[in-house]
Amino acid sequence: MMCDDARLLLHAYLDNELDAAQSVAVVRHMQSCPSCAASFADYTKLREGMARASLYRRAPDALRKQWSAEKPAPPAVQPARARRAPVALAMAAGFAAAVAMAAPLWFLTAHRSGDTAQWANEAISSHIRSMQPQHLVDVVSTDQHTVKPWFDGKLDFSPRVKDLASLGFPLVGGRLDALGGRDVAALIYKRRLHIINLYQWPVTSSDTSPSTTQMHGYAAIQWTADRMHFVAVSNVSENDLRQFVQDFQDDSVTPLMR
Template sequence: MTCDESRLLLHAYLDDELDAAQSVDMERHVAACPACAAAQREHERLRKALTQPELYRRAPEALRRQWEAPPAVAATPRRRRPLALAAAAGFAGALLLSAPTWLWLARPGAAPAALVDEAISGHLRSLQPQHLMDVVSTDQHTVKPWFEGKLDFAPRVKELAGEGFPLAGGRLDAIGGRSVAALVYRRRMHAINLYQWPADGADTPQSIAQRHGYTVIDWRQGGMRFLAVSDLNEGELKQFALAFDNTAH
């Protein structure tokens, strides 16, 4: 195991998410590498510090009573409803004017806004503890076979460490009401979720959407649809997508 692999697997190791063989490799590497051992000790120290009871405070009684009190329901006079409707219409108009242009001007075949939102939501869910990966490995020959029998297609898994995007693992997920493969890549401290599933139609160029600080790149190639999601800047995520497209299996 290399230091780069150790850094990628450290959180999974501390959360006891690695299999027995990977755990043994990790323990052997940490025992022989002072730098990785120091990183592990620092992560363990932070995890322990965050569990200290003095970090938590009981809410004041006045605030607790407000939480527990039933919400007051105020009747709205009929005569004020036109004003409420006007305010709602004004808010909707402002939202249309302030919404990102990709939502309204997406090219034909680009991912609908709802699909983009779903991909971002899936990315955020994956960042919760123990949600990022079902299989943890930097080896495409470990990750790809893991999906066999779990999906009705064979996902494309590529190693991109040479381009600066090391493979970290994968998991099953759902996008657009169907099961998809989610590959997880790393770029420094950033995670990249690459969703993929079979799709009809011709190949399409990459379409870029940005929302809530996240970038989504959508494209079709060789009968597959891909959605790459990350909080990386647009340039680096485009670099990842191009590297994935141009690297042989």
């Protein structure tokens, strides 16, 4: 974790708003970074100072009486407004009809947007957890003919595995993981010194184009193809991650077949 990423998370860590993986990453960073540790100490002192009882005073009784005084009753409705009621009701009915017609599309859009953000958030959290010692790979191999058969019997689907070493993305291995309460396949690739986690699982939805989410210094690109959903996560540059996705999608690069 870089200092820029840690500074964005210090306040959330102080307020216990981070998940376990992010909290561990922040703590480890502060252990090796005196600057961020000092900033966190300053934030802690400020929070404690703002919570001191000596900073607060009881409001004067006269002011408290004004706050609790009964508010005057609203004026009676005039007859002229009663005559406008049919027009108001008609406008309200028209507005309600418009909302009802637009609601299915709005709900679908919001639901899909929420799913996209949820998968990105869970995949990035999983990627961070995988960086911990002994969590990255279950099967260590640069050979797709070793990695793909390893998943047999461990998942209810056969993951798509490609050898992209000639394109600058060598395969490192694979592991079992879980996103959204279901088992998924995680393939691990490298880009120089950076790790790329590629998650995949079967879906019933139609194909979608790649969409990118940026969060805490990490990028997540997800798409659906051939009834499989994919999420690629890394802290490489977004251009490099996009290139990885393009190479993985390229049909001229033949995946391992059974």
